[in-house]
Amino acid sequence: MQPVSVLQELEKQYSPSRWVIRLKAEEAVKTYVQTGSQATRKARAIRKRELHVPYGLGEGEKLDIYFPDKTSAALPLFVFIHGGYWQSGSKDESAFMVNPLTAQGVAVVIVAYDVAPKGTLDQMVDQVTRSVAFLQKRYPSNKGIYLCGHSAGAHLASMMLLANWTTHGVTPNLQGFLLVSGIYDLEPILSTSQNDPLHLTLICQASGTQRVPLPSLQSLSTLLCFSVQILHQAGWKASLQEVRDVDHFDIIENLTQEGDVLIQVILQTIFQKP
Numbered sequence: 590m591q592p593v594s595v596l597q598e599l600e601k602q603y604s605p606s607r608w609v610i611r612l613k614a615e616e617a618v619k620t621y622v623q624t625g626s627q628a629t630r631k632a633r634a635i636r637k638r639e640l641h642v643p644y645g646l647g648e649g650e651k652l653d654i655y656f657p658d659k660t661s662a663a664l665p666l667f668v669f670i671h672g673g674y675w676q677s678g679s680k681d682e683s684a685f686m687v688n689p690l691t692a693q694g695v696a697v698v699i700v701a702y703d704v705a706p707k708g709t710l711d712q713m714v715d716q717v718t719r720s721v722a723f724l725q726k727r728y729p730s731n732k733g734i735y736l737c738g739h740s741a742g743a744h745l746a747s748m749m750l751l752a753n754w755t756t757h758g759v760t761p762n763l764q765g766f767l768l769v770s771g772i773y774d775l776e777p778i779l780s781t782s783q784n785d786p787l788h789l790t791l792i793c794q795a796s797g798t799q800r801v802p803l804p805s806l807q808s809l810s811t812l813l814c815f816s817v818q819i820l821h822q823a824g825w826k827a828s829l830q831e832v833r834d835v836d837h838f839d840i841i842e843n844l845t846q847e848g849d850v851l852i853q854v855i856l857q858t859i860f861q862k863p
């Protein structure tokens with residue numbers, strides 16, 4: 590059992606909304622959800638789409654697909670896994686990037702999964718894996734699957750690097766990962782209130798990635814640069830994008846805007862010449 594001061598500090602460190610300076614904590618989350626809901630309503634009103642497509646038999650195993658005006662079977666697919674500490678959020682308020690990406694010829698998929706307490710972390714990882722396998726089977730001639738996750742969704746997206754695709758009978762054409770403001774080391778949240786509905790234990794760490802020592806903020810960018818170098822050595826193309834003047838929430842809210850820096854990074858990644 591950790592001392593109260595350590596627990597309070599962890600609670601604060603792992604509450605992204607408390608670090609927002611634009612707005613009060615509750616306002617930050619409220620604005621995020623409102624922006625996502627509004628973008629989703631707009632996308633559903635003006636874009637070609639297929640909503641609530643089942644990728645499995647479970648009630649919550651659905652995804653929304655938004656298409657560019659010129660539809661073809663050979664499109665790049667941008668797949669978004671929403672965040673919310675594996676206990677909040679839904680596909681119905683997460684279609685932030687649909688308009689700017691479909692306008693440039695990219696199909697966008699927003700995946701739903703069973704958040705806690707209904708779903709366990711293992712089930713969520715399995716659901717996201719099956720959603721990606723489903724998309725590959727449905728669109729075998731796709732021009733690349735680009736997997737993007739935010740926050741807890743970045744953890745789920747990163748877990749696809751460890752997926753055993755042979756058990757799903759397909760190798761998805763994964764061409765890129767965009768992991769935004771992710772959480773990958775789960776142990777520190779075990780003793781925070783975020784774990785109340787999750788019930789993570791150290792054994793569940795099997796679903797997490799390897800434990801890394803908690804770096805200071807200063808050494809964080811060095812550590813991330815180092816990770817990028819390791820990925821390069823392993824033959825991956827990887828880059829680290831520092832996005833200025835944004836917090837955990839408006840980094841995603843800004844994806845509703847055509848001129849956003851991350852939208853440009855996404856389009857360059859998808860359309861770069863080999």
Ligand SMILES: N[C@@H](CC(=O)c1ccccc1NC=O)C(=O)O
Pocket residue numbers: 603604605606607614618621672673674675678739740741742
């Ligand atoms: N209760 C959290 C909310 C939160 O973390 C969150 C909300 C929306 C989207 C992503 C989030 N964080 C990680 O998944 C907070 O206070 O910041």
